[in-house]
Amino acid sequence: MIKVICVGTIKERYFKEAAEEYKKRLSRWTKIEEIEIKEEDENKYRNVEMLLKKEAERILKHIKEGQYVVVFDINGTQLSSEEFAELLDKKVSKGEEIVFVIGGSNGLSDAIKKRANLLISFSKLTFPHQLFRILVYEQIYRGFTIIKGIKYHK
Incomplete structure (x- = not known):
């Protein structure tokens, strides 16, 4: 099973449709679960660290002991599509659950990064959150x- 935890929601209809299309295609090979975590309002917090801590608490509630956690982070390891497929194959063939975590516009707390088994970077470029979720599903x-x-x- 694959779980995708995302901070923030998809607002644009065409991004929602793209995500649903990839989830439908994936359903013939694996169960896929998407969890959206509400992105915190920056105006409610004195600093970004406090905001990220609150989001991290909600993210961690959805991660169980023994799940393999992959966090997307600009400083993570860059993999080729073949290497990414090899990672999926190793985990899925063993029946392990993989959890992918996509941060919001403020990124992710160190607590989430420390929980990760692997940090992956798609690029040094910055992508819009909604588009990045589609890129994850496509990959x-x-x-x-x-x-x-x-x-x-x-």
């Missing part, structure tokens, strides 16, 4: 097509 889908030998990845 998970691409990974499964590589695993299954389906001609999608070139």
Whole structure:
């Protein structure tokens, strides 16, 4: 099973449709669960660290002992699509649950990064939150097509 925990929501209809399309495609190979965590209002906190701590508390409630946690972070390791597929294959074939965590506009707290088994960076570029979620789903889908030998990845 794959769980995707996201801080923030998708507002644009076309991004929602893209996410749903990838989740539908993935459903033939794995169960996928998406959890949206409300992004905190910056105006309610004295500093970003306090805001991130509050978001982290809510994220950690959805992560169980023994789950393999992958956090997306600009300072993480960059993987090729084949390496990402290999990671998926190793975990899924063992029946392990993988949890992907996507931070909000303020990033993620150190507590979440420390809980991670792996930090991954897609790029040094900054992406809009809604678009990044689609990129994550697309890469998970691409990974499964590589695993299954389906001609999608070139």
